[in-house]
Amino acid sequence: MKLPIIDVNALTSSEITARVRLACETNGFFILRNHSVKQSTVREMHEASKLFYALPVKFKMRAKQNANNRGYSPIMEEKLDLNANGDSKEGFYIGRECEDWEMDLPLRGKNVWWPPEEEEAKDEDEEESEARKIGIRFRLAMEQYYEEMVQFCDGFVPTFAEALGLPGFFEDKFKPHNALLRPLKYGKVKSEGKQFACGAHSDYGVLTMLWVQPGSEGLEIFDEKSESWMQVNLGGAEEEGKESERPDDFICNIGDLMQFWTNDRFKSTVHRVVTDGTKERYSAAFFYEPSYECEIEPIVLEGEEPKYEKTTFLKYILAKYDATHEAFDSGEKNASKKK
């Protein structure tokens, strides 16, 4: 499947808006080219991920994912497709460093790292001391990538408001934002035939910016028209044979919350990652989300009825996590439902 390319350097802002609108009304996927995240930042994020995930599990588990959805999640913990086996991927959630006043609120907290800043290294053997260095490099790389992504998304989100004909609509909705960065590693697995490395799902939130290791395959989008799975031609899109020249394009897609917010005008489309288990694959998903207190109510066109009940982003997202993460229980199951 060829995704439309939106080159933010080469196009005028009205061309960008028109392309974003068309992509969002079609299946919500497009490729973003010439974003502002530095190439060196992307490279280091990738290098540090490789080193971190190669560490023995005993070290990675010291940063195990907590109830605020930060930290390391081992293989098979997540089950995005409820009808399939767990996903053959490991990941690490990094969020906004919250302020002290927010700390008792759901999903708010500090990031979980290993080694934690406050922990003094003592009596460590060589293996542990090497692992610590990698843990620190991982943290620095992720913090840098996170910061540049937030900056880029802050600047890009107004385009969606323009595309909806409501300039400025999102201005106060992301204050503060709740972006989550999730570097992922899909390991080699023993499998017969294809395995769902990341089960079929649509993303939960507003906007996802996905970086995928150049040359790796596996991402598929469900095409409603033909009712079939279409492979995404990573980075290549409209230009045959040019995949490897554009390693830093992002694959962007909008999530369920954007579909909800636009009363189904913008589409959140089901996708998955399939693998034959013979190669490792790295990617990094960045989910750019509004403030938890933000009230979400469908934007309706004239004469249209709202298809969803008003909710807040917090209620909405807790219900999603409950359904897909075995380790997660918010106590708010089914807080947001379709009417």
Ligand SMILES: O=C(O)CCC(=O)C(=O)O
């Ligand atoms: O790793 C990928 O290519 C896709 C990941 C994804 O869809 C997700 O994390 O939501």
Ligand SMILES: [Fe+2]
């Ligand atoms: Fe996804």
